[in-house]
Amino acid sequence: MTTTYTIPHLPPHKIYITHLPALSSAAFKTFQRELTSSTSPPSSEYAFLDASVILSTTHLLAAVFQAVRNELVSGKRRTRNVHSEVVYCLGGNNNIKEAYKRFGVTEETKDVIVIKIAHGSGEYWCEREEVGENIRRVIGEEGVMEAYGDGVARRVVDVEKVKRYYKIKADGSQTKGIDALGISALEVEVLGKMVGRVVG
Amino acid sequence: MSSIEIDPQTPKLLIKQGAEALVYSTTYLLPHIPALLKHRPSKLYRHPTLDARLTKHRCLSESRLLIRARSLGIPVPAVYFVDESRGEIFMEWISGSSVREVLDKVLAQEGGEVVVDRMMVKVGAVVGALHAADIVHGDLTTSNIMVRNAGGSELAGSGEREVVLIDFGLGAVSTQDEDKAVDLYVLERAFTSTHPKAENLFQDVLKSYEQSFKGAKAVLRRLQEVRTRGRKRSMIG
Numbered sequence: 001m002t003t004t005y006t007i008p009h010l011p012p013h014k015i016y017i018t019h020l021p022a023l024s025s026a027a028f029k030t031f032q033r034e035l036t037s038s039t040s041p042p043s044s045e046y047a048f049l050d051a052s053v054i055l056s057t058t059h060l061l062a063a064v065f066q067a068v069r070n071e072l073v074s075g076k077r078r079t080r081n082v083h084s085e086v087v088y089c090l091g092g093n094n095n096i097k098e099a100y101k102r103f104g105v106t107e108e109t110k111d112v113i114v115i116k117i118a119h120g121s122g123e124y125w126c127e128r129e130e131v132g133e134n135i136r137r138v139i140g141e142e143g144v145m146e147a148y149g150d151g152v153a154r155r156v157v158d159v160e161k162v163k164r165y166y167k168i169k170a171d172g173s174q175t176k177g178i179d180a181l182g183i184s185a186l187e188v189e190v191l192g193k194m195v196g197r198v199v200g
Numbered sequence: 201m202s203s204i205e206i207d208p209q210t211p212k213l214l215i216k217q218g219a220e221a222l223v224y225s226t227t228y229l230l231p232h233i234p235a236l237l238k239h240r241p242s243k244l245y246r247h248p249t250l251d252a253r254l255t256k257h258r259c260l261s262e263s264r265l266l267i268r269a270r271s272l273g274i275p276v277p278a279v280y281f282v283d284e285s286r287g288e289i290f291m292e293w294i295s296g297s298s299v300r301e302v303l304d305k306v307l308a309q310e311g312g313e314v315v316v317d318r319m320m321v322k323v324g325a326v327v328g329a330l331h332a333a334d335i336v337h338g339d340l341t342t343s344n345i346m347v348r349n350a351g352g353s354e355l356a357g358s359g360e361r362e363v364v365l366i367d368f369g370l371g372a373v374s375t376q377d378e379d380k381a382v383d384l385y386v387l388e389r390a391f392t393s394t395h396p397k398a399e400n401l402f403q404d405v406l407k408s409y410e411q412s413f414k415g416a417k418a419v420l421r422r423l424q425e426v427r428t429r430g431r432k433r434s435m436i437g
Contacts, residue, residue, distance in 0.1 A: 007229055008210040008211070008226065008227055008228075008229075009210050009226070009228075009237075009290075010210075057230070058229055058230060058233065061229045061230065062229060062280070062281070065229060065281065066281065069281075069283050073285045073286075076285065180278055180292040180293070181233070181234050181292070181293055181295060182230070182232040182233035182234060183233050183292075188278045188280075188292070191278070191279075191280050191281070192267055192270065192271075192278060192279060195263065195267070195279055195280075195281060195282050196267070198260075198282050198284060199260055199263045199264050199267060199279075199282060200260070200264070
């Protein structure tokens, strides 16, 4: 199951998010090979994230939003493509390697979030069916695909790890503990850390 | 830096226009997250290179102050996203009304002063906290201080609602008593010029300010001096 999102304040685009609760290491190796191969076309570009460090859909989309915004200004993107930029943007600092270690998929990852961003035209654009088929091709018939949403996020997230990664102290001050409209206090803090790199 | 046009179809509603920025009410990421978008459009009369640099600098300095203030527990809107090359800041939507609006409404009634007494104490404490962190607001008027809607009772409860400082576009980091005193002076003028009845209320603000941090007394002494000469420093000597 793949969920489609469209974020306001961006040019026409589609974001496809899929949750793979049990990605086999063989399947991941195939993905990895396609992702890192210099000859692979843009259609095989994906972002793979460790679901245990993603708080919510809001957290995820904030990274995607920032990545696409970077893509739109020439010379601002720091990594290979808009998909890898998503992982980098989650990091909240200038350390690309660190961001991959924390938010990317490793040997220990159990729950994986796959993101495909369709934008522009030609081979940068794709439809939901193609994304589904593409993932299915690699994970095989028995592989499980699930829709990703806040329900799944709550089930698989390791809140303590997220707090540690973003250096959020347990004893937040008074204002920090207040929820904003439509967004929880912790999400607000995480979003603040993610813009921290830009602002310095 | 060249950049691609953003889809103009995104729903946003212009709510305020200043000399430098346009402020929109919109949503961020998902339809259930209301947000405020502050956009500094490019000025065609400036050289493009200079324009880009100024926009970027102002955008970053404003978000930096907001983030710094919030991390110190001072009530300001949370920053959601900054696009400094486009001059856009997405921030938390504060639902409520400005202190100015509240005062206009309350002071029109008999004995309204008592109702806003608690609010004045809060304003003093918040401004004190800001100055204790060595941040000066730069344009501290009653319109730039908001009172959060807690939902429920409108006027009677205005004393208990949270006070939030907004618009740090002219803010700066400064340790100088002079700058802090000017902040208070601007606020005093905002009080007295729009609400003749509010002069006494401002005394409550100062009283609460005095107790909020260690350097407050020195700032208040400086305020006396600023009052006699106005916001601008004397250019003699």
